Amino acid sequence: MIFKVENGHFYYNDIPVLKNINFVIEKGELMTILGPNGVGKTTLVKCMLGFLEWTKGDTLIDDCTIKDYSRSQLWKRIGYVPQMKTLPFSYTVESLVLMGRNPYINFFSRPKEEDYYHVHKILKAFGLEHLKKKRINRLSGGEIQMILIARALVSEPEMLILDEPELNLDLANQVRIFDVLIGLVKSKGISCIVNTHHPMNAVRYGQKSLLLMKNFKYIYGNVNNVLNKKNLSTTFELSKDWFDFKIS
């Protein structure tokens, strides 16, 4: 899959948030989106997936506008992992992951044996089968994030889009999540877009990065060209020395 945003502009009523966004992700690439609070990262994710309509510009999948895809066609090809804070907490793990099979389940029918097969296969692959009857509100943050990724993968998509997957996770769980993602990128050629607040994770795991800055500016390209001291210190209004941080 080739996923592109071309000339993306977005206004909330009359207030501009994003202007002239352009990027492309190809098969097997991981791109991170970074930027200060309130700059428009979540808005960008919502626009690129069609949850919000671009005021101007478009999202293209294999050169076709996203508007030509039905929701079920789209969710067969793209898995979306929303922020944890928007979760329906009363669900069991099994029923939450099963929701990821919705693109394959007719509105008037019930899940089939094949749908449960895929749910159990992904839970097993993630070592989470023992949790299947547990309610989401009884799980740790790391477990919930893995379940959300499992839900996005159960439709066997070509691309994953994740909105702040490290939210509330300790360092070890952040590493686990990114190791899972990079494993999928390398072994299955899945492409990933990750909205993150952590330059360290972006530099360590991403090939590309899109750094959103104030006043509708952004820098996009190879991670090493984008996430350098100069660009990060300008974007986050920190001194360059701050990025010399090392642990001996």
Ligand SMILES: Nc1ncnc2c1ncn2[C@@H]1O[C@H](COP(=O)(O)OP(=O)(O)OP(=O)(O)O)[C@@H](O)[C@H]1O
């Ligand atoms: N529904 C809305 N209506 C009007 N303005 C909104 C709405 N949602 C967000 N905004 C504004 O749009 C801007 C971008 O918000 P967005 O949530 O995309 O930022 P963000 O970069 O994801 O922030 P954070 O890092 O804090 O999660 C902010 O100024 C925010 O106040």
